[in-house]
Amino acid sequence: MPSNRRAFLAATTAALTATSAASAAAAPDPHPHPPPHPHPTTARGALAELLAGNRRYAAGHPLHPHEGSARRHVLAAEQHPFAVVVGCVDSRVPPELVFDQGLGDLLCIRTAGQVLDEAVLGSVQYGVEVLHIPLVLVLGHERCGAVAATLAHLRDGAPVPGHLRLLVEEIMPAARRTCGLPGDWADLTVRAHAAWVRDAIRADPAFASAQVAAARFDLDSGRVAVLP
Ligand SMILES: [Zn+2]
Known part of the structure; x- marks a missing residue:
């Protein structure tokens, strides 16, 4: 390589390095002061915050609040989550993401x-009684595998192995009630089962201090809708 070309490359590289170092130094921290995030203390406020977070999530504009190390340090001493979420293990329905909440916000x-x-x-009671959480939300979801297994068992006599039996037995009452109704049996069962779990928690005097609601998560839209 001719020496003038080598010198040009060296100068250009040095200039680019200097420029990128300068821009790195000048680049603003994207989250220097996280915006204040509401911490509801009532069931109504808790549900409103969950639904607001879900709207952000579904729209693709989540805030990802309360995820940094500062939050972790604050929470190390104590926690004050504002909602209990009783949900499914489905990997597509993680409550913190679906409701755009962070560390210390939800007891899932x-x-x-x-x-x-x-x-x-017992876990719900811990949240309601010990942590004084005002809201319990039961979250069912579209195309739930546990519901599908229950329907397959009822419809075709598909065997239910081992520990899955408890799941199927718990979902079976909702599946039986909705069998033959107009509409999609699986989705009707998802809704009926979530409402049944809500009513069972509501009827338990151990949870009298909390409001209990049920909702359905739509895998396609990302939206959560509260069930009647
Ligand atoms: Zn599920």
Whole structure:
């Protein structure tokens, strides 16, 4: 390589390096002061915040609040989550993402098909009684595999192996109630089962201090709709 060409390359490289170092130094921190994020203290406010977060998530404009190390340090001493979410283990329905919340915001209890057992109820009670959380939200979702397994069992007698039996038994009442109704059986079961779990939690005096709601997550739109 001719020496003038080598000198030109060296000068250009040096200039580019200097420019990029300068821009790195000048580049603003994208989140220097995270915007204040509401921390609801009532069931109504908690549900409103969950739905607002879900609108951000579904629109593709999540804030990803409360994820940094500063938040982690604040929470190390104590936690004050504002909602209990009783949801499914489905990898497509992580409550913190679906509701655009962060560390310390939600107490999530997840089982396949969001079924109830003593461990789940004890966990809800921990949230409501010990942490004074004002809202319990039962979150069912579209195309739930646990619901599909239940319908396959009822329709075709498909075997239910091992520990899956508890899930199917818990979802079966909703599936039986909706069988033969007009509409998509699977989705009707998802809705009926979430409402059944909501009503069971509502009826339990252990949770009298909290409001309990049920909702359905739509995998296609990303939207959560509260069930009647
Ligand atoms: Zn599911």
